[in-house]
Amino acid sequence: MKQVVSILLVLAVGFFIFSALYFPNQGDSAFDSYGEVDLDERVSSSFIDKNVTGENDEVVFGESANLEDGSANYVTSVIVNYRSFDTLGEVTVLFISAFGVGLLLSGRRKKQAFAHQPNFILKYGARLVFGIMVIFGVYMFSHGHLAPGGGFPGGAIIAAALLLLYLADNDFRAKMKAFKVTEGIAGSIYVILGLLAIVIGGYFLMNFLPTGIVGTIFSAGLIPIIYVLIGLKVGSEIAGIVDSFLTVEVEK
Secondary structure (H helix, E strand, O other): OHHHHHHHHHHHHHHHHHHHHHOOOOOOOOOOOOOOOOHHHOHHHHHHHOOOOOOOOOOOOOOOEOOOOOOOOHHHHHHHHHOHHHHHHHHHHHHHHHHHHHHHOOOOEEEOOOOOOOOHHHHHHHHHHHHHHHHHHHHHHHOOOOOOOOHHHHHHHHHHHHHHHHHHOOOOOOOHHHHHHHHHHHHHHHHHHHHHHHHHHOOOOOOOOOOOEOOOOOOOOOHHHHHHHHHHHHHHHHHHHHHHHOEEEOOO
16 A cells, blocks of 8 residues: 555656646746757856856966866866855765764774785785875865866775775774864865855855966866865765774773
8 A cells, every 4th residue: 555655646746747847837848849948048158158257258278367267177166166165065964974973983992803814915015006096086186176076086085095904904003083183174274264255255165366277287266275175074084984984892
């Protein structure tokens, strides 16, 4: 009976959504016919052309300077500039998740030991790969304004590098206190920059620094700084979660 009711509810909701979109009470369909959409009327074109405020007409890669958003990566433009306050919420959600894991797994705990000790090749090979992964993670969040990447994937790569050392070296002990300090400093600076932008420009995380020439490494104003902070914060938080899960409770 529950399955029948669920199917009927899904069909009813689908019918109302379809009716609202394609058969509105007034005017034409809510969807334009295929091929008849005017992209110039969509808000996405303003993000691409970087003229949400109507300050410029054309963006030329490697030539245009001092745009309202200097990021060559459109996704970064939206995430870290036009909807930066929402990105702060995403970082906060990750912080709450890490805090919850640490709270649930708190107490007298020690790092898990392997049943078989890792061999020489695995241990030192992991250390070599660890350095490469950290460099790649730093590259990801420091070039997020130029190419696909950013703080979240860069931080996740760094945390994965730490997990690799955990799994390959039984004697590895991460300096979790340093990670916690890094997380707190990065998060605090992120919020301070956002509040400072309110004072200077009137809204949270306004890009108040010069945006330079679009496509160059030193461009996009605040965006590279914010991505570095997000990368450090995300990497530290995920590393803390990994450390919490790779420990076992000590009997009292």
